[in-house]
Amino acid sequence: MKKILKKYQAFLLVSLTIIAYSFFNRELGEKVFDTTLFQLKEMLLVIPPIFILLGLLDVWVPKETMVKYMGEKSGVKGILLALFIGSAAAGPLYGAFPVAAVFMKKGVKFSNILIFLGAWSTTKIPMFLFEAASLGTRFAVTRLLIDIPGIILIAYVLNALIPKQEVQKIYEKTE
Structure with a gap:
């Protein structure tokens, strides 16, 4: 468990900071959350085709x-x-x-x-x-x-x- 926490400590620190800041500025917190979701969706649409093409490049x-x-x-x-x-x-x-x-x-x-x-x-x-x-x-x-x-x-x-x-x-x- 400690190994996982250490590996993701930067992510957890940033996440906790944003959550804490959201209590003071809810609008900004929602905007950060929406932006994060948008970026995550975009990555999920881009990364799989790239890896498929890479697999084909690697094999062909x-x-x-x-x-x-x-x-x-x-x-x-x-x-x-x-x-x-x-x-x-x-x-x-x-x-x-x-x-x-x-x-x-x-x-x-x-x-x-x-x-x-x-x-x-x-x-x-x-x-x-x-x-x-x-x-x-x-x-x-x-x-x-x-x-x-x-x-x-x-x-x-x-x-x-x-x-x-x-x-x-x-x-x-x-x-």
Whole structure:
């Protein structure tokens, strides 16, 4: 029991704080509760399809194929594929991390995983189309042309700064 309480102590502390605060400001407490339920429902709608697709990726795509196209010796091809997959993805950013874990399991190069995560969070195609319609094509294209080299640069800088032993530990956790 103590182990469970320790594991969930942050969650319990926040929950108790919100409940206590709700006694002083009922309207805010209800709003927090409604927002929490909304987010939970949204996660339950997004996560299962992602895990189904991940299961299919894990079974259908051989490790050798992933290493060939996105592994250590993939070069520009791996970068472009990571950018495309990240940009074409749908769903919130928390959906990208299970995909990244499967990529690690399949032998994808660490910098390509970082590029994929950066693309998922920054260069999504629906976001580009929304920006083009709302803020103008010039703005959307300019932002994209700045973001893509920025994502690649950040990925390679992080790859150089993180010790190889740390990267290896991350990969081992996905096994």
